[in-house]
Amino acid sequence: MPDITLTAVSKAYSAGGPLAVDNLDLTIPDGSFTCLLGPSGCGKTTTLRMIAGLEHPTQGSIRVGDRQLDSVERGIFVPPEKRGMGLVFQNYALWPHLSVRRNVEFGLTVRKTPSAERKRLVDAALTMMQILHVADRYPSQLSGGQQQRVSLARMLAVNPAVLLLDEPLSNLDATLRLEMRAELKRVHDETGHTIVFVTHDQLEAMTMATHVAVMRDGVLQQLAPPLDVYHRPANTFVAAFLGSPAMNLFECGPEAGVLGRQAWKYLSGGGLTGGDVHAAGVHTVGVRPEALRIVDAQESTEADWAFDATVKAVLPTGAAWTISLMVDDTELYLVTTKAIAAVSGDTVRCAAAASALHLFDSSGARNDLADVRPELAGTAHA
Numbered sequence: 357m358p359d360i361t362l363t364a365v366s367k368a369y370s371a372g373g374p375l376a377v378d379n380l381d382l383t384i385p386d387g388s389f390t391c392l393l394g395p396s397g398c399g400k401t402t403t404l405r406m407i408a409g410l411e412h413p414t415q416g417s418i419r420v421g422d423r424q425l426d427s428v429e430r431g432i433f434v435p436p437e438k439r440g441m442g443l444v445f446q447n448y449a450l451w452p453h454l455s456v457r458r459n460v461e462f463g464l465t466v467r468k469t470p471s472a473e474r475k476r477l478v479d480a481a482l483t484m485m486q487i488l489h490v491a492d493r494y495p496s497q498l499s500g501g502q503q504q505r506v507s508l509a510r511m512l513a514v515n516p517a518v519l520l521l522d523e524p525l526s527n528l529d530a531t532l533r534l535e536m537r538a539e540l541k542r543v544h545d546e547t548g549h550t551i552v553f554v555t556h557d558q559l560e561a562m563t564m565a566t567h568v569a570v571m572r573d574g575v576l577q578q579l580a581p582p583l584d585v586y587h588r589p590a591n592t593f594v595a596a597f598l599g600s601p602a603m604n605l606f607e608c609g610p611e612a613g614v615l616g617r618q619a620w621k622y623l624s625g626g627g628l629t630g631g632d633v634h635a636a637g638v639h640t641v642g643v644r645p646e647a648l649r650i651v652d653a654q655e656s657t658e659a660d661w662a663f664d665a666t667v668k669a670v671l672p673t674g675a676a677w678t679i680s681l682m683v684d685d686t687e688l689y690l691v692t693t694k695a696i697a698a699v700s701g702d703t704v705r706c707a708a709a710a711s712a713l714h715l716f717d718s719s720g721a722r723n724d725l726a727d728v729r730p731e732l733a734g735t736a737h738a
């Protein structure tokens with residue numbers, strides 16, 4: 357199936373009311389695992405439901421390759437059952453009075469698929485989801501994870517070209533969620549289906565997606581592979597939304613706080629004058645907690661940005677240490693896998709490579725300064 361393309365799609369639930377989705381241009385590549393990611397109410401579900409044909413756009417068009425599914429301007433609307441898409445929601449909506457096999461068979465029975473073919477397709481879907489051994493049980497006799505596998509098997513059995521999933525893992529406990537993430541990724545690798553997956557969980561998006569579409573207030577912020585979104589966020593919203601702890605962000609300039617003034621001084625060095633930094637529009641600096649390190653005075657190189665900070669608290673997480681630091685009244689986080697001896701109240705020297713700094717202008721948009729100082733382009737991880 358070709359790409360799914362949304363062009364200038366908007367949706368208001370009431371005439372003249374607020375836009376749940378605002379002028380969305382989005383291309384979901386064929387065969388991709390695209391996650392629609394963003395905080396509650398940002399328009400992810402509305403977008404998914406419009407792709408499915410369960411909601412009508414107020415404006416704009418949706419097509420798959422050359423096939424128009426919706427066009428408000430041209431009065432086109434293809435009903436959900438004719439779109440070749442399978443849907444799975446957060447609540448599995450299994451029929452309680454039907455066995456697992458009958459549940460999975462349901463869509464095929466509706467389509468009047470011959471019984472031998474039906475059995476083959478159901479067995480294949482149950483095998484794919486590794487639940488063939490519970491085929492004769494009823495939903496109430498299954499764990500939450502197994503029930504979710506049944507709802508996925510039910511969708512896979514009818515072999516839709518596109519799988520639309522709306523927070524399908526949010527009812528599962530942490531262990532099952534992890535297991536199902538791996539499972540969905542495997543299904544995607546094995547089938548090559550296009551998957552569109554709604555989640556507000558950044559870890560879910562990072563771990564499974566080939567592409568992440570970050571939304572805010574109905575507006576697309578960035579569409580890119582997950583590591584690009586993480587390492588080259590398009591703006592401060594995306595930068596702050598991904599990562600745990602989130603990216604340290606602080607205002608930078610001659611009038612900013614202590615840390616921001618130091619950063620501004622650093623950025624102004626190396627042939628780039630303060631005026632140039634200002635002219636280039638740097639307003640906010642970001643640095644990921646794991647890009648900061650604690651150094652001995654002799655360890656940081658001249659190219660590093662280095663500063664002194666006071667340890668507020670050391671928070672061991674088992675695999676790593678999260679350290680809360682204060683520079684004057686700015687709090688920032690550092691994550692390290694190296695055990696450190698520091699305790700609350702100690703002063704430590706921190707450093708980050710120039711390439712680990714993310715620069716944003718006053719509108720919050722990414723500003724690489726790449727033309728001026730390539731080492732500040734933030735490309736170390738790209």
Ligand SMILES: Nc1ncnc2c1ncn2[C@@H]1O[C@H](COP(=O)(O)OP(=O)(O)OP(=O)(O)O)[C@@H](O)[C@H]1O
Pocket residue numbers: 369375376394395396397398399400401402403556
């Ligand atoms: N049926 C509806 N009628 C009126 N407003 C709605 C309806 N469904 C959603 N909205 C509103 O549209 C906006 C987008 O909602 P949507 O459910 O698409 O967001 P979401 O990002 O999926 O949120 P969540 O993660 O909480 O499900 C919200 O302001 C919401 O209140």
